[in-house]
Amino acid sequence: MRSYDQFCGLAYALDVIGDRWNLLVVRELLLGPRRHRDLVEALPGVASNLLGDRLRALEDAGIVARDAADGRKSVVYSLTPAARTCASRSSPSCAGAAVRWPPDPGPTTPSDRPGSGSPSRRC
Template structure:
């Protein structure tokens, strides 16, 4: 039994043995969008010490959650989730949905990075389907997030070259409020800047 183990023969306890350390699930969040180099992980986790990030990556790798490989283009080390580690998307989705009452107060003094919205929107809209394809842009802090929905589900892209005709420019809490169902499309539009088709926004961004 490891020093940090709860020492309990329980699935939750053993999961927390692996993921209960500070920053561990946030490392997973950063890797849900795909492989990343160490420096990108460091940038996406403001406040973490470089030695602590290295320790967390080592622990997650030893547990079989994270793997290292060489990037063919840059010949540098990249980190990615293993197939088993990728199954944590469902865990993250559940926690993001559960967090809605905690997010109502807004960011206050907390830091924010726009790419975190990719995981948040994927989680809040995980059951979203539309009969007709929809493409909506969300501009937050100068970054465009494109949300596409169709009969097969939802996809999220950052800084997509093809800018949608329907775009909402708003603060992150407005975008999250719309996707969580706390705000209507009309309320989100009133709180930001909008161009395009209101029905597309409502169809694509309201919870499924």
């Protein structure tokens, strides 16, 4: 997994879920627990082995929980309570961002630009 190597909550979150497919896996698990096969079907284009790698990485990061129910062969994946709380808190932000698309093009006057006395946009 690549890293931004920055001491910032947002940068760390991107380190964990910023890889291709990870955020889409989280989106699917927000709908409820899913089996590997369910996720493959819901994410057209993802290879089964790549999805397995992503699920293991998300599990190692504490975002996804893996449950092998009562000796059955099938494994069910779900979001951990902490990941679900974080995702539910960010959902209104995501909805608001979609309404404001395309994004603001940025500062239009020299006095609005970072380094000109105005606060910079940082983590």
